[in-house]
Amino acid sequence: MASNEEILAGLAEIVNEETGLAPEAVELDKSFTDDLDIDSISMMTIVVNAEEKFGVRIPDEEVKNLKTVGDAVDFIANAQA
Amino acid sequence: MRQSQLREHSRILGMGAFRPDVIVTNDDVCQWIESSDEWIRQRTGIVTRHRAGADTSVVDMAEGAALEALEKAGIEASQLGAVIVSTVSHPYATPSAAAALADRLGATPAPAFDISAACAGYCYGIAQGDALVRSGAAEYVLVVGAEKLSDVIDNSERTISFLLGDGAGAVVIGPSDTPGIGPSVWGSDGSKWDVIGMTHSLSDVRELSLAAEAAGSLSAAAAERDEDGKKLWPTLRQDGQSVFRWAVWEMAKVAQRALDEAGVKPEELAAFVPHQANMRIIDEMIKQLKLPESVAVARDIADAGNTSAASIPLATHRLLQENPQLSGGLALQIGFGAGLVFGAQVIVLP
Numbered sequence: 001m002a003s004n005e006e007i008l009a010g011l012a013e014i015v016n017e018e019t020g021l022a023p024e025a026v027e028l029d030k031s032f033t034d035d036l037d038i039d040s041i042s043m044m045t046i047v048v049n050a051e052e053k054f055g056v057r058i059p060d061e062e063v064k065n066l067k068t069v070g071d072a073v074d075f076i077a078n079a080q081a
Numbered sequence: 082m083r084q085s086q087l088r089e090h091s092r093i094l095g096m097g098a099f100r101p102d103v104i105v106t107n108d109d110v111c112q113w114i115e116s117s118d119e120w121i122r123q124r125t126g127i128v129t130r131h132r133a134g135a136d137t138s139v140v141d142m143a144e145g146a147a148l149e150a151l152e153k154a155g156i157e158a159s160q161l162g163a164v165i166v167s168t169v170s171h172p173y174a175t176p177s178a179a180a181a182l183a184d185r186l187g188a189t190p191a192p193a194f195d196i197s198a199a200c201a202g203y204c205y206g207i208a209q210g211d212a213l214v215r216s217g218a219a220e221y222v223l224v225v226g227a228e229k230l231s232d233v234i235d236n237s238e239r240t241i242s243f244l245l246g247d248g249a250g251a252v253v254i255g256p257s258d259t260p261g262i263g264p265s266v267w268g269s270d271g272s273k274w275d276v277i278g279m280t281h282s283l284s285d286v287r288e289l290s291l292a293a294e295a296a297g298s299l300s301a302a303a304a305e306r307d308e309d310g311k312k313l314w315p316t317l318r319q320d321g322q323s324v325f326r327w328a329v330w331e332m333a334k335v336a337q338r339a340l341d342e343a344g345v346k347p348e349e350l351a352a353f354v355p356h357q358a359n360m361r362i363i364d365e366m367i368k369q370l371k372l373p374e375s376v377a378v379a380r381d382i383a384d385a386g387n388t389s390a391a392s393i394p395l396a397t398h399r400l401l402q403e404n405p406q407l408s409g410g411l412a413l414q415i416g417f418g419a420g421l422v423f424g425a426q427v428i429v430l431p
């Protein structure tokens with residue numbers, strides 16, 4: 001079971017791997033599309049990698065609700081609980 | 082009683098391609114759907130796709146590719162022990178495109194049949210061809226991937242029409258003294274039957290057309306959509322996100338298994354030829370497979386779009402044309418698509 005801080009760090013690593021964005025830039029209140037400039041295709045790749053890393057299932061229809069980094073952290077934390 | 086004599090090895094002896102000459106740009110596409118050149122390039126890497134004109138059929142394109150493959154292989158059509166065409170856009174449920182092709186080439190009475198495995202069709206064909214040659218059922222097998230997808234798309238369908246193109250690629254498979262086709266890792270997942278496919282069935286067409294006939298206007302029904310949004314003629318549609326996720330995630334594993342089963346390490350590959358579905362899928366697979374930069378990657382999609390069963394042989398053909406030194410090297414190929422179905426193998430490039 002990962003803490004929210006660990007999930008955030010893990011997500012930042014995945015985002016960095018996919019986009020080259022500095023991990024520090026991946027903050028809870030940042031919107032994936034508007035602030036981090038991540039397109040829908042990169043988002044799918046990030047989701048797939050997050051599923052693997054955190055051992056959770058993020059259904060297709062859930063992805064569009066994950067607007068901010070915080071949304072994703074919360075979803076993963078709940079799914080792990 | 083006797084059974085046929087087994088052979089130890091098979092390989093691809095020669096390859097051919099047919100690219101139809103109508104070029105459709107992203108700007109052309111944007112007249113049909115709300116999109117932009119930039120969006121399409123960024124999300125898919127596609128710049129143009131080719132389309133066949135009204136007078137060019139799936140069999141015509143298959144013939145063009147097959148003639149070159151036979152010539153390169155140095156094989157006469159009469160020597161073919163089987164003719165296989167992978168296609169989802171031959172517009173007859175029966176008879177097959179393969180039977181017509183065999184006749185045109187002069188391969189009659191070779192057994193001839195079509196494979197319906199969408200974008201995995203070519204790899205399914207290689208699996209079949211390899212098995213037929215090694216089992217002794219045939220000495221030489223022609224495998225063609227041929228698609229006229231422009232016949233089965235609705236230009237205004239935003240989920241898929243902008244991705245697709247027409248074309249054909251062909252190979253001749255025959256006996257070999259050394260291993261030339263690695264074990265095929267192939268399969269299906271029909272639980273995802275719905276994520277990519279035709280809008281409706283031929284039975285629906287019959288009902289729609291009977292209803293239109295009763296109402297006295299078949300042509301109006303062909304142009305209008307019914308209440309489910311169906312036009313009379315069935316066309317392709319997809320849930321792009323589901324397909325994308327499945328492709329990058331599950332397919333990288335399938336490609337890895339094809340490497341493992343062939344006993345080949347990524348650094349031993351000369352080339353990687355994934356189905357040309359989306360440049361972003363290709364890039365992600367390269368990452369997941371940890372392919373070194375020394376591996377040449379087929380990126381024909383930029384010019385050709387997604388040509389379903391034709392995409393892998395077209396992309397391989399081009400790679401060899403532009404880099405003749407790759408000939409004799411190992412290539413990892415993987416096809417995946419509607420079904421869902423998938424197929425992968427390591428092959429020796431002809």
Ligand SMILES: CC(C)(COP(=O)(O)OP(=O)(O)OC[C@H]1O[C@@H](n2cnc3c(N)ncnc32)[C@H](O)[C@@H]1OP(=O)(O)O)[C@@H](O)C(=O)NCCC(=O)NCCS
Nearest residue numbers: 040041115116120124200239321322324325358359417418
């Ligand atoms: C088809 C594909 C490019 C669509 O990209 P996507 O990022 O999944 O697109 P989405 O449907 O999530 O839509 C994301 C945004 O792009 C827009 N969009 C969708 N299709 C579009 C198009 N053709 N042109 C422009 N914009 C489009 C959507 O309206 C949406 O905008 P919004 O965020 O403002 O609402 C992508 O899903 C894909 O390539 N999937 C794999 C499909 C494949 O390869 N199939 C064949 C396998 S054989």
